Amino acid sequence: MSEQRTVPNPGRLGPLFAGIWLFFLLNPLLEGWSHRDEASGVVGIVATLAFAAAYMSLWLRARADRLRLIESPPLRFSVPYLVVLVLLGAVMVASLGESGTAAIVYVAVSVVMVAPFRVAAPVVVLLVVGSLALGAVEDWGSQVSLAFGVMAASVAVFGMRAVMRRNIALLQAEQENASLAVENERTRFARDLHDILGHSLTVITVKAELAQRLLDVDLERARAELADLERLSRDALADVRRAVEGYRELTLPGELARARVALAAAEIDARLPNSTDEVPSELRELFAWTVREGVTNVIRHSGARVCEVTLSPTTAEVRDDGRGPSSSGSGSGLNGLRERAGAVGATVVTHALEPGFSLQVVRA
Template identity: 35%
Template sequence: MSRLARIFSFGGPDDGPYRLRRLIGMSLGLIYLFYPVAEVIDGRVGTAQAVWRMVALAAFVSVYLTVVLGPRGLGHRPRWIFPLLALATLMGAAFPLVFHSESWLTLPVYLAVVYAMALPPRRAVLGIGAMAALLIADGLVIGAEDGLLWMLVLQTATLGVLFMSVRNTRVLIGKLKEAQSEVARLAAAEERLRIARDLHDLLGHGLSLIVLKSELARRLAEQGSPKAAGEVADIEAVARQALLQVREAVTGYRRSSLPEEIDGARAALAAAGIALTARTSGAPLPEDLDGLFGWAVREATTNVVRHARATRCEITVSYGERGAVLEVADNGRGGPYRPGNGLTGLGERARAAGGDLEVESGGRGFRVRIRVAPPPDLTRPPTPEIAADRLAE
C-alpha cells in the first residue's frame, strides 16, 4: 500500500472512524477558501493568474489535509509530517504576498489550526501566536483593511485555542482507553492469582492428608492389620473431595454464590468505570441454579470488562412459575459474535441444567441470557396432602 493510501486509510478499529470525522470536519472548515476561489470565478484576474492561483490553492489544501490526517492519530506524528508543516507555513506566508490579495490572508488561520492539532500545548501556543503575527505582517504589507485584519487575528486565536482543547480531549480519551485496558488486564491477572491461591490451598491440604494416610495404610498393610482397608477408603474419599474442590475452584463455585458474584462483578466493573444495575425478582434460587447463575455472571461481566468498552451493565434475575432467567446486558460495542471457550462452556452447563443460552450482539451492545425451565413441583399446584405437610412443618 502506498504512503498516501495509508494516510487516508479508514480501516483501523479505533483511529479510522475518528480520522473520517476529522476529514469531514476539516473539509467543512475549508469554506474560508471561498474568497480566493471567488476571485478566479468572477473574472477579477486573468487566465494565467487564475491557473496559478488554483494550482497554489490545491497545493496548500493537499498539504494541509495530509498534515491534519497524518497516520496513527494525535501525538504520534511521523518525522515526514514536520517538513510538510514547514511547507504549509511557507505557503501561508508567501501566497498573500505573491498574489497581493486580502482573500489569501485566511491561510494563516488554517495554519493555526494545524499547529494546535499537531504540536504539544506550549509549542502550539507559540505557533498560534506566530501565525497571528504573520497575518498582521502580511496584512500590513498588502494594505489590508484594519477591520478585516483584526477579525482574522481574533479568529486565529479563537480557533487555535478551540482545536487545542479538541486535541487535549482526544489525548485524554486515549489515555482513558489505555487505563481501561490495563484494568481489564489486572482483573484477569487477579483472577488467575485467585485460582492459583485456591488450588494451592486445596491441593496442599488434600495431598498432605493423602500422603499421611498412605504412609499409615502402608505400615498397617505391612503389619497385616485389617485397619489398612479403612485407611485406603479414607484416602479415596479425601482424593474425591479434593478433586471436587479443585473443580469448584476452577469454575468459580467454591465459597461463592450469586449474590457474592454480583458483588464481585460490581467491584470489577466499577474499577473499569462501568456502572452496574442489578435486579432480582421472584422466589429464591435453588442451589444448583444459584451456582450456574453465579458462574454465568462471572463469565459475562469478565467479558464486559475485557471487550465491551461499555459504560453501563445490567444484571436481571427472575425465578417463578415460568422458570429462571438470568440476563446480563451492556451498552458497549457489540460487533460480530464469535463464541469462545467461556460462553461455549456456559452454554453446555445451561443445557445440562435443562436450560439454554441466548447471545445477542449488535450496535446497542452485548446481551447474554440463560433460561431454565421450572421444575415440575414449582409449576404444579400442591395437593391438599402436600400443603398440609408443609403447614405442619
C-alpha cells in the same frame, strides 16, 4: 510484546466534521478558478488542493494517535507536514493574493493540533502579528478579521486538546486499573488454588505410594487406602470446579484461605488447620459456612486477639478469646447456619468461654 491501547468504538463521523471546515478554502479556489487562464490561477488551484490534502492527512494522523492514547504525534512526523503546509500556504498567498491568506488559519490550527503548548503558543502569536502586518500590503486593507480568525480558531483547538488530554488520562487510568484488577484476580486465584490443592495433592501422592506398597503386603488395607484416595480426589476436583466457576459455591479449603487473609488484615492471630482431608464430602460445604460465619463474627464483634478453627470428621469449631457476640446467638447468620446444619442432621452449638466464645457445628 505490550498490548496497544486504543479508545474503544471511536466515532466514524470525525473526519467528515473536520472536512467541513475546509469550506473556508473555497474562496482561494474560486479566486484561482477566476484566473484559470493564467499561470498564477492554475498554481493557486493546485496549491490550494494540495494544502487541503496535507491538512486532512495531518488531522487524520493526529486523530489516529489520540485513538491510540498518544497525546501528541512524534515530531519526526508532524514537522514535515507543518513545513509542507507553510510552503503551500506561501504559494497560495503569492499566486492568489489576499484570498490565499486563508491558509494562515489552517497553519495555526495545525500547529496547535500537534505541537506542545509551549511551542504552539508563541507560533500562534507570531501568526496573529504576521496577519496584522499583512494589512500594510497595498489594496489588501485591514487584516484584523484574519488575525481574529487565527486567534479564535487556535483558542478553540487549545480547548479541544485540553479536553482530549484529560480524556486520554482518564482512559489510561481506567485501563491501568482494569489491568491491575485482572492481575490481582489472577494472583488471588493462584493463591486460593494453591491453598485448595496444595495439601490435597500431597496427601493423594503419599496415599497412592502407600497403596502401591501395600498391594503385596496387606490387600485389605490397600483397598481402604485406595477408597480414601478416590474420595480425596473427588473432593479436590469438586473444590477446583467451584473455584473455576467463580466461587459461586463455598469450598472448605477456600474459606480457610480467605479466613487466614481476613484475620491477618484484622490483626488477629489465626490458628487454622492445614488439612481438610478428614472431613466427609457431605459435610464440607456446611463446615465451610461454619468457618465463614464464625470468622466473620470474630472479626466484627469479638475484639479478639486469637481465633482458632478446628475440624474433625463430625465437628467444626470456631473459637476466640474475645468478648463474645453482642446478642445471644440469634443473628440471621446463625439462623441460616442452623437451617443448613439441620438439613444434614447436624446441630449448632454456641457457648461462652472464659474469655471468648465458641461456635460449633456437630453431627452425631
